[in-house]
Amino acid sequence: MGTVAVQESQIIGDRISTRNFEKLARFIYDYSGIKMPSTKLTMLEGRLRRRLRATNITSFDDYCDFLFNHGGLEQETVYLIDAVTTNKTDFFREAKHFEFMQTVALPALMRAGHRRLRAWSAACSTGAEPYSMAMVMEEFSESEGRIDYAILATDLSTDVLQSARSGIYADDMVLPVPAELKRKYVMTAKVPGRREVRITPRLRSTIGFGRLNLMDEKYQVGDAMHIIFCRNVLIYFDKQTQAGVLSRLCDCLVPGGYMFIGHSESITGFDLPLKQVSNTVFQRI
Numbered sequence: 001m002g003t004v005a006v007q008e009s010q011i012i013g014d015r016i017s018t019r020n021f022e023k024l025a026r027f028i029y030d031y032s033g034i035k036m037p038s039t040k041l042t043m044l045e046g047r048l049r050r051r052l053r054a055t056n057i058t059s060f061d062d063y064c065d066f067l068f069n070h071g072g073l074e075q076e077t078v079y080l081i082d083a084v085t086t087n088k089t090d091f092f093r094e095a096k097h098f099e100f101m102q103t104v105a106l107p108a109l110m111r112a113g114h115r116r117l118r119a120w121s122a123a124c125s126t127g128a129e130p131y132s133m134a135m136v137m138e139e140f141s142e143s144e145g146r147i148d149y150a151i152l153a154t155d156l157s158t159d160v161l162q163s164a165r166s167g168i169y170a171d172d173m174v175l176p177v178p179a180e181l182k183r184k185y186v187m188t189a190k191v192p193g194r195r196e197v198r199i200t201p202r203l204r205s206t207i208g209f210g211r212l213n214l215m216d217e218k219y220q221v222g223d224a225m226h227i228i229f230c231r232n233v234l235i236y237f238d239k240q241t242q243a244g245v246l247s248r249l250c251d252c253l254v255p256g257g258y259m260f261i262g263h264s265e266s267i268t269g270f271d272l273p274l275k276q277v278s279n280t281v282f283q284r285i
Contacts, residue, residue, distance in 0.1 A: 014052075016045055020064040027073075032081055032156055033215045033241040047083045054079070082159045086236075089125035092132045092176045094231065097260050100278050101133070101227065105258045106140045109226050110147070112256050117149040120225045122214065122249065123233040124153035127164030127199075127207075128173070133229065134203045135181045152221055154212035165209050167199035214245050224254040231280075232262035243270050250274065253284040 016024070024044065025036035036044065048060065055076070057063045066072035067080075092098055109117060119137065121130035130153035141147045155161050174186050174197055185203050189196045212219065214233070228249055234242050250273055253259060259274060259282045261267065267274060267282065274282035 014045075014059045014061075016041060016048075016060045016064075020060060023064060023068060027067075028081070028084055031077065031215065032085070032213065033237045033245070034084065035236060035238060036084070044084065048080075051076070051079055051083055078158055082157045085157045085160075087125040087155075087157060087160050088232070089128040090176055091128045091174055092178075093129065094263055094280075095176075096279065097229070097231075097281065098132060098136050100281055101258070101260075102136050102140060104278070105227060105281075106137070109256070109258075110144065114226055114254075115148060117147060117226045118223060119149065119151045119227040120221060120229070120252070121151065121153040122212070122228060122230040124155050124160070124164055124209070125157075126160045126169075127153065127167065127209075128169075129153075129229055129231070130164070130207050131167065131185075131199050131203060132177075133227075134206050135177070135185050138185070138203060138206070139181070149206065151207045152225075153207050153209045154221075156211065156213055158211060161209050161211060167204045169197055169199075171195045171197050173197075214248075215241070216248075219248055219252055221252055224257070225252050226254055226257045227260070228253055228257070229260045231260055232264070234261060234265045239269075246270055246272055250284060255284050257284045258282070259284070 021038070021041055021044070028034055028036050045060070048063070052058065052060070052063055055063065055066070057066060067076060106117070117137070119133055121133060124130050130151050134151055137149045137151070141149060153164060155164070171188070172195075174182060177186060185200050187198045187200055189198075212221070214230075230245070230249055234245065237245065246267060247270075249259060258277070261280050261282075263280050265280065273285045275285055277283045
Protein backbone atom coordinates (compact mmCIF):
# COMPACT_ATOMS: atom_id res chain seq x y z
CA MET A 1 0.00 0.00 0.00
CA GLY A 2 2.85 2.37 0.85
CA THR A 3 4.58 1.83 -2.50
CA VAL A 4 1.39 2.53 -4.43
CA ALA A 5 0.82 5.73 -2.42
CA VAL A 6 4.33 6.96 -3.21
CA GLN A 7 3.89 6.22 -6.92
CA GLU A 8 0.53 8.02 -6.99
CA SER A 9 2.12 11.01 -5.27
CA GLN A 10 4.96 11.04 -7.78
CA ILE A 11 2.52 10.99 -10.70
CA ILE A 12 0.37 13.80 -9.31
CA GLY A 13 3.37 16.04 -8.68
CA ASP A 14 5.17 15.27 -11.95
CA ARG A 15 5.12 17.63 -14.94
CA ILE A 16 5.71 17.14 -18.66
CA SER A 17 8.92 18.82 -19.77
CA THR A 18 8.83 21.27 -22.67
CA ARG A 19 10.85 18.87 -24.80
CA ASN A 20 8.54 15.92 -24.13
CA PHE A 21 5.42 18.04 -24.58
CA GLU A 22 6.66 19.02 -28.03
CA LYS A 23 7.29 15.35 -28.88
CA LEU A 24 3.83 14.32 -27.69
CA ALA A 25 2.14 17.25 -29.45
CA ARG A 26 3.89 16.44 -32.72
CA PHE A 27 2.94 12.75 -32.53
CA ILE A 28 -0.69 13.51 -31.64
CA TYR A 29 -0.94 15.98 -34.52
CA ASP A 30 0.71 13.68 -37.07
CA TYR A 31 -1.46 10.74 -36.05
CA SER A 32 -4.84 12.35 -35.44
CA GLY A 33 -4.67 15.90 -36.82
CA ILE A 34 -5.54 17.25 -33.36
CA LYS A 35 -3.70 20.46 -32.52
CA MET A 36 -2.03 20.49 -29.11
CA PRO A 37 -0.82 24.06 -28.37
CA SER A 38 1.18 24.86 -25.24
CA THR A 39 -2.00 26.16 -23.58
CA LYS A 40 -3.15 22.53 -23.36
CA LEU A 41 -0.15 21.34 -21.37
CA THR A 42 -2.05 21.06 -18.08
CA MET A 43 -4.95 19.30 -19.80
CA LEU A 44 -2.58 16.79 -21.39
CA GLU A 45 -0.92 16.10 -18.04
CA GLY A 46 -4.30 15.41 -16.46
CA ARG A 47 -5.39 13.12 -19.29
CA LEU A 48 -2.14 11.13 -19.33
CA ARG A 49 -1.87 10.52 -15.58
CA ARG A 50 -4.28 7.58 -15.92
CA ARG A 51 -2.02 6.10 -18.59
CA LEU A 52 0.92 6.35 -16.22
CA ARG A 53 -1.09 4.50 -13.59
CA ALA A 54 -2.25 1.89 -16.11
CA THR A 55 1.31 1.22 -17.31
CA ASN A 56 2.82 1.44 -13.81
CA ILE A 57 5.16 4.21 -14.96
CA THR A 58 5.83 6.88 -12.35
CA SER A 59 6.92 9.89 -14.41
CA PHE A 60 6.12 11.60 -17.69
CA ASP A 61 9.80 11.46 -18.65
CA ASP A 62 9.80 7.67 -18.27
CA TYR A 63 6.49 7.40 -20.14
CA CYS A 64 7.85 9.41 -23.08
CA ASP A 65 11.06 7.39 -23.01
CA PHE A 66 8.92 4.24 -23.19
CA LEU A 67 6.92 5.65 -26.11
CA PHE A 68 9.64 7.13 -28.26
CA ASN A 69 12.77 5.17 -27.41
CA HIS A 70 11.60 1.68 -26.45
CA GLY A 71 8.86 0.82 -28.95
CA GLY A 72 5.97 1.68 -26.66
CA LEU A 73 3.97 3.44 -29.35
CA GLU A 74 3.05 0.16 -31.01
CA GLN A 75 1.00 -0.94 -28.00
CA GLU A 76 0.16 2.44 -26.48
CA THR A 77 -1.00 4.60 -29.40
CA VAL A 78 -4.70 3.67 -29.20
CA TYR A 79 -4.76 4.34 -25.43
CA LEU A 80 -2.81 7.58 -25.80
CA ILE A 81 -5.19 8.92 -28.46
CA ASP A 82 -8.22 7.78 -26.44
CA ALA A 83 -6.85 9.77 -23.50
CA VAL A 84 -6.46 13.04 -25.41
CA THR A 85 -9.60 13.07 -27.58
CA THR A 86 -12.55 15.18 -26.45
CA ASN A 87 -15.97 13.61 -26.81
CA LYS A 88 -18.88 16.00 -26.45
CA THR A 89 -22.17 14.69 -27.75
CA ASP A 90 -25.91 15.08 -27.33
CA PHE A 91 -28.98 13.54 -28.92
CA PHE A 92 -30.40 15.77 -31.65
CA ARG A 93 -27.57 18.26 -31.19
CA GLU A 94 -28.03 21.17 -33.63
CA ALA A 95 -31.63 20.08 -34.17
CA LYS A 96 -32.07 22.03 -37.43
CA HIS A 97 -29.79 19.50 -39.13
CA PHE A 98 -32.13 16.63 -38.31
CA GLU A 99 -35.14 18.66 -39.41
CA PHE A 100 -33.41 19.36 -42.75
CA MET A 101 -32.49 15.71 -43.09
CA GLN A 102 -36.11 14.63 -42.56
CA THR A 103 -37.92 17.28 -44.59
CA VAL A 104 -35.46 18.04 -47.40
CA ALA A 105 -32.54 15.63 -47.78
CA LEU A 106 -34.30 12.27 -47.50
CA PRO A 107 -37.26 13.22 -49.76
CA ALA A 108 -34.85 14.66 -52.35
CA LEU A 109 -32.75 11.50 -52.35
CA MET A 110 -35.87 9.39 -52.81
CA ARG A 111 -37.05 11.57 -55.72
CA ALA A 112 -33.60 11.12 -57.30
CA GLY A 113 -34.21 7.38 -57.36
CA HIS A 114 -32.06 6.26 -54.43
CA ARG A 115 -33.75 3.32 -52.74
CA ARG A 116 -30.94 2.03 -50.53
CA LEU A 117 -29.66 4.90 -48.44
CA ARG A 118 -26.34 4.93 -46.64
CA ALA A 119 -25.49 7.49 -43.98
CA TRP A 120 -22.26 8.04 -42.06
CA SER A 121 -21.61 9.62 -38.68
CA ALA A 122 -17.90 10.33 -39.14
CA ALA A 123 -17.12 11.33 -35.55
CA CYS A 124 -19.81 9.49 -33.65
CA SER A 125 -18.43 9.78 -30.10
CA THR A 126 -20.63 7.77 -27.70
CA GLY A 127 -23.35 7.31 -30.30
CA ALA A 128 -25.94 10.02 -29.71
CA GLU A 129 -25.52 11.36 -33.25
CA PRO A 130 -25.93 8.10 -35.22
CA TYR A 131 -28.83 7.00 -33.02
CA SER A 132 -30.51 10.36 -33.66
CA MET A 133 -29.91 9.86 -37.40
CA ALA A 134 -31.38 6.37 -37.14
CA MET A 135 -34.54 7.66 -35.48
CA VAL A 136 -35.04 10.15 -38.30
CA MET A 137 -34.39 7.54 -40.99
CA GLU A 138 -36.63 4.97 -39.34
CA GLU A 139 -39.47 7.49 -39.10
CA PHE A 140 -38.99 8.40 -42.74
CA SER A 141 -38.88 4.74 -43.67
CA GLU A 142 -42.19 4.09 -41.93
CA SER A 143 -43.87 7.03 -43.65
CA GLU A 144 -42.50 6.09 -47.09
CA GLY A 145 -43.23 2.37 -46.93
CA ARG A 146 -40.03 0.86 -45.62
CA ILE A 147 -36.95 2.12 -47.40
CA ASP A 148 -33.68 0.22 -47.08
CA TYR A 149 -31.08 2.15 -45.10
CA ALA A 150 -27.92 1.58 -43.10
CA ILE A 151 -25.74 3.84 -40.96
CA LEU A 152 -21.99 3.68 -40.44
CA ALA A 153 -20.68 5.25 -37.23
CA THR A 154 -16.95 5.74 -36.79
CA ASP A 155 -14.63 7.41 -34.32
CA LEU A 156 -10.95 7.49 -33.47
CA SER A 157 -11.55 6.55 -29.84
CA THR A 158 -12.08 2.89 -28.98
CA ASP A 159 -13.48 3.87 -25.57
CA VAL A 160 -16.41 5.82 -27.01
CA LEU A 161 -17.09 3.19 -29.67
CA GLN A 162 -17.50 0.55 -26.99
CA SER A 163 -19.99 2.77 -25.19
CA ALA A 164 -21.82 3.60 -28.44
CA ARG A 165 -22.24 -0.04 -29.41
CA SER A 166 -23.99 -0.78 -26.11
CA GLY A 167 -26.60 1.94 -26.69
CA ILE A 168 -26.88 2.47 -22.92
CA TYR A 169 -27.15 6.02 -21.53
CA ALA A 170 -27.98 7.88 -18.37
CA ASP A 171 -31.68 8.71 -18.51
CA ASP A 172 -31.08 12.47 -18.58
CA MET A 173 -28.97 12.02 -21.73
CA VAL A 174 -32.09 11.36 -23.82
CA LEU A 175 -34.00 14.42 -22.61
CA PRO A 176 -33.55 16.16 -26.03
CA VAL A 177 -35.23 13.22 -27.81
CA PRO A 178 -38.82 14.14 -28.80
CA ALA A 179 -41.36 12.33 -26.60
CA GLU A 180 -42.90 10.31 -29.44
CA LEU A 181 -39.49 9.06 -30.60
CA LYS A 182 -38.47 8.29 -27.04
CA ARG A 183 -41.51 6.05 -26.58
CA LYS A 184 -40.70 4.14 -29.75
CA TYR A 185 -36.92 3.85 -29.64
CA VAL A 186 -35.75 4.16 -26.01
CA MET A 187 -36.21 1.44 -23.39
CA THR A 188 -36.16 2.24 -19.68
CA ALA A 189 -34.36 0.05 -17.14
CA LYS A 190 -36.48 -2.64 -15.50
CA VAL A 191 -34.48 -2.42 -12.28
CA PRO A 192 -36.13 0.15 -9.94
CA GLY A 193 -33.91 3.14 -9.27
CA ARG A 194 -31.53 2.39 -12.14
CA ARG A 195 -31.41 5.67 -14.01
CA GLU A 196 -30.38 4.20 -17.36
CA VAL A 197 -32.01 3.74 -20.73
CA ARG A 198 -31.11 1.72 -23.81
CA ILE A 199 -31.76 2.20 -27.50
CA THR A 200 -34.07 -0.48 -28.90
CA PRO A 201 -32.54 -3.53 -30.63
CA ARG A 202 -34.25 -2.63 -33.92
CA LEU A 203 -32.56 0.76 -34.04
CA ARG A 204 -29.19 -0.59 -32.87
CA SER A 205 -29.30 -3.16 -35.69
CA THR A 206 -29.29 -0.40 -38.33
CA ILE A 207 -25.88 0.95 -37.26
CA GLY A 208 -22.43 -0.52 -37.78
CA PHE A 209 -19.68 0.88 -35.56
CA GLY A 210 -15.97 0.91 -36.42
CA ARG A 211 -12.73 2.73 -35.70
CA LEU A 212 -11.58 5.17 -38.39
CA ASN A 213 -8.89 7.83 -38.36
CA LEU A 214 -9.85 10.90 -40.41
CA MET A 215 -6.13 11.38 -41.07
CA ASP A 216 -6.07 8.19 -43.18
CA GLU A 217 -5.19 8.79 -46.85
CA LYS A 218 -8.40 7.05 -47.95
CA TYR A 219 -11.55 6.20 -46.03
CA GLN A 220 -12.42 2.52 -46.30
CA VAL A 221 -16.19 2.86 -45.89
CA GLY A 222 -17.51 0.72 -48.74
CA ASP A 223 -20.14 2.10 -51.11
CA ALA A 224 -20.58 5.85 -51.42
CA MET A 225 -22.72 7.63 -48.84
CA HIS A 226 -25.90 9.62 -49.37
CA ILE A 227 -25.57 11.55 -46.11
CA ILE A 228 -22.44 12.38 -44.10
CA PHE A 229 -22.41 14.03 -40.69
CA CYS A 230 -18.94 15.30 -39.75
CA ARG A 231 -19.76 17.86 -37.12
CA ASN A 232 -17.72 19.62 -34.45
CA VAL A 233 -14.50 17.79 -35.28
CA LEU A 234 -13.02 20.06 -37.97
CA ILE A 235 -12.52 22.75 -35.30
CA TYR A 236 -9.70 20.64 -33.83
CA PHE A 237 -7.77 20.67 -37.14
CA ASP A 238 -5.70 23.35 -38.86
CA LYS A 239 -6.75 24.59 -42.31
CA GLN A 240 -4.52 22.19 -44.24
CA THR A 241 -5.87 19.19 -42.32
CA GLN A 242 -9.45 20.43 -42.71
CA ALA A 243 -8.98 20.67 -46.48
CA GLY A 244 -7.71 17.09 -46.69
CA VAL A 245 -10.47 15.68 -44.50
CA LEU A 246 -13.23 17.50 -46.38
CA SER A 247 -11.83 16.43 -49.76
CA ARG A 248 -11.74 12.78 -48.69
CA LEU A 249 -15.27 13.02 -47.29
CA CYS A 250 -16.46 14.40 -50.64
CA ASP A 251 -14.89 11.39 -52.33
CA CYS A 252 -17.21 9.20 -50.22
CA LEU A 253 -20.39 11.15 -51.08
CA VAL A 254 -22.67 10.35 -54.03
CA PRO A 255 -23.49 13.22 -56.43
CA GLY A 256 -26.52 14.92 -54.91
CA GLY A 257 -25.64 13.60 -51.45
CA TYR A 258 -25.58 15.83 -48.38
CA MET A 259 -22.79 16.78 -45.95
CA PHE A 260 -23.48 18.30 -42.55
CA ILE A 261 -20.79 20.12 -40.55
CA GLY A 262 -20.93 21.86 -37.17
CA HIS A 263 -22.46 25.32 -36.79
CA SER A 264 -19.08 26.69 -35.66
CA GLU A 265 -17.34 25.27 -38.75
CA SER A 266 -16.95 26.51 -42.31
CA ILE A 267 -15.78 25.34 -45.74
CA THR A 268 -15.04 28.88 -46.93
CA GLY A 269 -11.81 29.04 -48.91
CA PHE A 270 -11.74 25.35 -49.82
CA ASP A 271 -12.05 24.11 -53.40
CA LEU A 272 -14.67 21.40 -52.93
CA PRO A 273 -17.43 19.93 -55.14
CA LEU A 274 -20.09 21.22 -52.76
CA LYS A 275 -22.83 23.83 -52.85
CA GLN A 276 -24.44 25.25 -49.73
CA VAL A 277 -28.13 24.39 -49.40
CA SER A 278 -28.75 25.42 -45.78
CA ASN A 279 -26.84 26.65 -42.75
CA THR A 280 -23.76 24.34 -42.56
CA VAL A 281 -25.44 21.84 -44.93
CA PHE A 282 -23.88 21.19 -48.33
CA GLN A 283 -24.80 19.11 -51.37
CA ARG A 284 -22.33 17.22 -53.57
CA ILE A 285 -22.24 18.69 -57.07
